[in-house]
Amino acid sequence: MVKNLNKTKKDKSLNIDSPLHVTGRTKYVDDIPELSGTLFAKVFYSSIAHGKITRLDISKAAAMEGVVKVVTCEDIPGENQVGGIIADEPLLADGLVDFIGQPIVMILATEEIIARKALKLIEVKFKPLKVIVDPREAHKKGSLLSDPRHFQMGDIKKAFKKAKYIFEGEADSGGQEHVYLEPQGAYAIPKNNDCIQVISSTQGPTAVQRTIARALGVSMNEIEVDVNRIGGGFGGKEDQASMWATFCALGTYLTKKPVKYILDRHEDLQMTGKRHPYRSDYKIGLDKDLKIVAFEGNYFQNGGAAADLSPAVLERTLFHATNSYYVPNVDVNAYPCRTNLHPHTAFRGFGGPQGMFVIECAIHHAARALGVPANKIQEKNLLINNNEFSYGQKVQDCEAKNTWNQAKKKFDFAKLKKEVAAYNKANKYSKKGIAFMPICFGISFTNTMMNNARALVHVYSDGSVGISTGAVEMGQGVSSKMIQVAALCFGLKTDEVRLETTNTTRVANTSPTAASATADLNGKALQDACDQILVRLRKLVKKEWGLKSKDQIHFQDGWVICNRKKMKWNELILTAFQQRVNLSAKGHYSTPKIHFDKKIGKGHPFAYHVFGTSIFTCTVDCIRGTYDFDKVQLIHDFGTSMNKLVDLGQIEGGLVQGMGWMTIENLLYDEEGRLKSNSLANYKIPDIHYVPKKLDVEYLDTKGSDLAILKSKAVGEPPLMYGIGAYFALYNAVLAYNKDANIPYESPMTTEKILMGLYSKKANS
Amino acid sequence: MAIFNLTINGKNHEVDVDPSTPILWVLRDHLNLVGTKYGCGVAQCGACTIHLDGTAMRSCVLPVSSVKAQKITTIEGISENGEHPVQKAWIQHDVAQCGYCQAGQIMNAAALLADNANPSDQEIESTMSGNICRCGTYTRIKAAIKTASKL
Numbered sequence: 001m002v003k004n005l006n007k008t009k010k011d012k013s014l015n016i017d018s019p020l021h022v023t024g025r026t027k028y029v030d031d032i033p034e035l036s037g038t039l040f041a042k043v044f045y046s047s048i049a050h051g052k053i054t055r056l057d058i059s060k061a062a063a064m065e066g067v068v069k070v071v072t073c074e075d076i077p078g079e080n081q082v083g084g085i086i087a088d089e090p091l092l093a094d095g096l097v098d099f100i101g102q103p104i105v106m107i108l109a110t111e112e113i114i115a116r117k118a119l120k121l122i123e124v125k126f127k128p129l130k131v132i133v134d135p136r137e138a139h140k141k142g143s144l145l146s147d148p149r150h151f152q153m154g155d156i157k158k159a160f161k162k163a164k165y166i167f168e169g170e171a172d173s174g175g176q177e178h179v180y181l182e183p184q185g186a187y188a189i190p191k192n193n194d195c196i197q198v199i200s201s202t203q204g205p206t207a208v209q210r211t212i213a214r215a216l217g218v219s220m221n222e223i224e225v226d227v228n229r230i231g232g233g234f235g236g237k238e239d240q241a242s243m244w245a246t247f248c249a250l251g252t253y254l255t256k257k258p259v260k261y262i263l264d265r266h267e268d269l270q271m272t273g274k275r276h277p278y279r280s281d282y283k284i285g286l287d288k289d290l291k292i293v294a295f296e297g298n299y300f301q302n303g304g305a306a307a308d309l310s311p312a313v314l315e316r317t318l319f320h321a322t323n324s325y326y327v328p329n330v331d332v333n334a335y336p337c338r339t340n341l342h343p344h345t346a347f348r349g350f351g352g353p354q355g356m357f358v359i360e361c362a363i364h365h366a367a368r369a370l371g372v373p374a375n376k377i378q379e380k381n382l383l384i385n386n387n388e389f390s391y392g393q394k395v396q397d398c399e400a401k402n403t404w405n406q407a408k409k410k411f412d413f414a415k416l417k418k419e420v421a422a423y424n425k426a427n428k429y430s431k432k433g434i435a436f437m438p439i440c441f442g443i444s445f446t447n448t449m450m451n452n453a454r455a456l457v458h459v460y461s462d463g464s465v466g467i468s469t470g471a472v473e474m475g476q477g478v479s480s481k482m483i484q485v486a487a488l489c490f491g492l493k494t495d496e497v498r499l500e501t502t503n504t505t506r507v508a509n510t511s512p513t514a515a516s517a518t519a520d521l522n523g524k525a526l527q528d529a530c531d532q533i534l535v536r537l538r539k540l541v542k543k544e545w546g547l548k549s550k551d552q553i554h555f556q557d558g559w560v561i562c563n564r565k566k567m568k569w570n571e572l573i574l575t576a577f578q579q580r581v582n583l584s585a586k587g588h589y590s591t592p593k594i595h596f597d598k599k600i601g602k603g604h605p606f607a608y609h610v611f612g613t614s615i616f617t618c619t620v621d622c623i624r625g626t627y628d629f630d631k632v633q634l635i636h637d638f639g640t641s642m643n644k645l646v647d648l649g650q651i652e653g654g655l656v657q658g659m660g661w662m663t664i665e666n667l668l669y670d671e672e673g674r675l676k677s678n679s680l681a682n683y684k685i686p687d688i689h690y691v692p693k694k695l696d697v698e699y700l701d702t703k704g705s706d707l708a709i710l711k712s713k714a715v716g717e718p719p720l721m722y723g724i725g726a727y728f729a730l731y732n733a734v735l736a737y738n739k740d741a742n743i744p745y746e747s748p749m750t751t752e753k754i755l756m757g758l759y760s761k762k763a764n765s
Numbered sequence: 766m767a768i769f770n771l772t773i774n775g776k777n778h779e780v781d782v783d784p785s786t787p788i789l790w791v792l793r794d795h796l797n798l799v800g801t802k803y804g805c806g807v808a809q810c811g812a813c814t815i816h817l818d819g820t821a822m823r824s825c826v827l828p829v830s831s832v833k834a835q836k837i838t839t840i841e842g843i844s845e846n847g848e849h850p851v852q853k854a855w856i857q858h859d860v861a862q863c864g865y866c867q868a869g870q871i872m873n874a875a876a877l878l879a880d881n882a883n884p885s886d887q888e889i890e891s892t893m894s895g896n897i898c899r900c901g902t903y904t905r906i907k908a909a910i911k912t913a914s915k916l
Contacts, residue, residue: 021864022852022871024800024840031799179899181804181812181865231802231865232899265805475863475900645859653862653901680809680897688893688903695904 041261042115044105046097049340049673051126061121066114071106078217089306098305101271135300135337145336153390154329159294163285171361171745175667176275182231185262188248202241204512211242229473235346275347284362299334308343313351320352324440325381330390361745392602399611407613411633433733437725441718442606452590453521457529459583463570469522470510477646489530491555516714523709529587607707612636614722616729625755631694639704639713658723774842784830800840811896814869821876840868850916854909862900
């Protein structure tokens with residue numbers, strides 16, 4: 001279990017949402033009582049992966065009793081477009097379909113069951129076209145979603161010439177279905193003056209607002225998006241929530257009625273994109289001391305049929321291509337390949353994990369060939385301060401070695417190694433494997449423009465506080481953190497601060513809740529707003545108390561205090577109100593110092609990096625190919641965590657999600673672009689059985705970063721990448737049984753692959 | 766359509782619905798008891814778990830016609846004010862993240878403890894394995910069930 005939970009002053013609050021969750025009172029979109037007259041939307045989608053629509057007959061569906069309207073692309077008043085970064089994705093297909101699950105028609109009916117039945121009355125004929133599902137094939141045919149990307153540093157050719165050892169190979173990582181337990185959905189409600197309010201399960205309220213406005217041909221100020229909280233997102237609702245919300249808003253626009261669309265699980269699996277599957281080539285060069293002197297990578301991202309967030313995901317693959325290692329000569333190229341699958345999208349880690357997996361494969365390959373443990377090569381190449389990444393940023397406050405060394409020491413690696421060796425010697429058909437997985441993850445949106453946020457604070461005349469930010473609560477605990485920030489600023493208890501919904505009319509032009517940066521950006525904007533109010537209050541106190549200076553005025557424990565004088569917060573606020581002091585403020589924050597030139601692939605894109613080192617130990621049953629994770633032990637750099645329970649929850653959950661991606665989550669498509677893993681019966685995510693028997697998360701006490709909220713480093717995405725260690729621990733256990741095992745670097749490492757590997761023959765090389 | 770008399774959280778309710786309607790939708794759409802969640806509709810995720818005469822059941826595949834006189838308990842009825850030992854332990858361990866699956870987790874855990882006051886790790890795992898949580902709160906679910914067993 002978790003140790004070292006040193007309590008700090010900042011660490012008093014738990015998750016403020018807990019009491020609601022445990023009593024079933026938390027409200028998600030589908031829990032909002034329906035207004036009378038509400039219509040229900042359903043989408044008829046393409047059953048083929050690529051083709052022309054030669055016939056579309058909606059007349060029978062339209063004639064069905066209870067069907068109010070059948071909507072095609074011709075009914076869209078604005079642009080038939082939902083593409084975010086690139087406008088390449090129609091809301092409703094216009095003559096051509098590019099993937100199975102692509103919406104063609106929307107049905108609006110008085111009951112959901114009627115809409116569902118009406119789907120069967122839509123008649124459509126296609127002329128099939130050639131289907132591409134493999135990104136390498138797409139690349140060969142020049143089918144790309146946007147320009148390839150390239151980062152480079154040093155002189156790769158020269159470095160490979162000088163390298164003592166060179167290893168090349170392929171490494172492929174599978175996709176991952178988000179399985180947010182709350183499916184995608186939205187509810188649109190007509191408001192005064194033809195405005196539409198949309199309650200959406202989205203990580204990106206502004207993206208929803210912008211997308212709707214464009215599709216309806218109206219201004220953004222006519223669309224209000226409101227998010228109470230969402231039942232999981234993991235990136236899947238960053239961009240892809242917009243489509244369902246747009247359908248609802250379009251329905252409301254056309255009928256003047258409230259329109260609701262909550263996807264069922266099957267629709268959600270079929271129509272929405274996943275974590276990008278990648279296929280990659282690597283070439284790694286090492287010197288005689290096992291220092292990595294050169295790394296080359298080509299990444300073929302399976303982007304699906306439209307760009308969605310793929311170009312940004314692709315970029316992050318390059319940012320994390322060398323993970324926690326210093327490599328002086330780097331040449332990495334990434335290709336966003338257009339295939340006939342649903343457009344793939346953001347997923348916790350955002351391309352970073354796919355990049356890290358490849359260099360870890362390269363290191364594993366080199367280690368195996370050289371007969372040394374991979375951790376020896378990993379350890380020799382860890383980053384130190386002022387090492388430069390291929391994108392030009394120099395690492396600061398580097399904790400790579402620190403977390404590594406502490407992990408080795410605290411978890412007594414020397415002993416573990418001996419124990420595992422002894423176990424493997426003593427057991428013929430049961431083998432243990434160990435793997436290290438260090439992580440280094442950059443915090444900020446790599447699109448510099450997005451690194452800003454706003455917050456609105458009202459202090460009501462009774463002293464209570466209401467705050468609004470652009471952050472969306474999706475389980476990561478950002479609500480608790482925002483309340484903590486405001487409470488800390490004003491010296492109040494957390495229950496005296498209320499957090500409002502995330503709403504585009506209160507906080508506009510928000511960046512999505514993503515990139516692990518939400519608490520930093522919104523928390524800092526919130527601090528700014530609180531500080532503005534405090535400046536006004538200090539001025540008032542100085543005047544009221546006849547002070548010479550404002551410097552000694554403190555706000556703590558519900559009091560305003562200066563030297564020996566003190567006054568209750570509520571009394572001060574009432575006085576301020578009576579004295580006509582402005583008790584509301586809008587705060588703004590934009591991350592300083594960051595910049596990045598996309599054209600040359602150089603700059604300083606990240607506010608800071610998060611570090612950590614994990615050690616995985618597993619046991620493989622060499623008869624069956626089944627396995628258990630005995631333990632996962634890790635040292636993580638939290639900075640100075642502002643809410644350890646919440647932050648540790650992110651580590652525990654992120655780790656398990658990453659392990660799932662690497663082992664059991666097998667996203668499958670057939671050659672015709674059909675999703676084979678199309679239900680929770682044939683796509684399995686980790687359950688309670690799956691979690692490691694022992695999980696030690698140790699806290700590395702670091703000074704944090706000034707750019708992190710209260711020096712508490714971002715924690716949402718980084719732990720997912722520890723999960724990569726699961727792949728290599730299993731791989732190493734197989735090698736303990738069969739040192740010549742031929743296992744291609746293809747995740748996930750399913751039990752089938754383990755079994756095949758255990759009894760595989762040496763590769764011809 | 767047919768009329769059914771249901772006992773839910775100690776109260777009697779009369780609903781006029783198609784006999785094949787799953788209890789999940791009777792609760793959510795007809796009685797506004799929305800604490801019970803839809804996750805998959807095919808009994809693969811556990812988000813919709815309720816009690817039928819104290820036994821944990823998947824309400825998404827339970828037709829209203831099959832309930833008859835059996836008593837239904839939902840997350841709203843498990844305690845007056847969140848005082849059930851499982852709910853208390855859940856708060857103590859800060860189990861929930863996004864929260865969506867948690868009503869189902871809690872209902873299943875409560876049924877387990879009603880049946881077995883002191884479950885072993887294995888018993889917890891085998892009972893709870895059908896309730897998935899994408900946030901990955903399993904470590905805490907396990908710990909919270911152990912705590913609840915002592916409350």
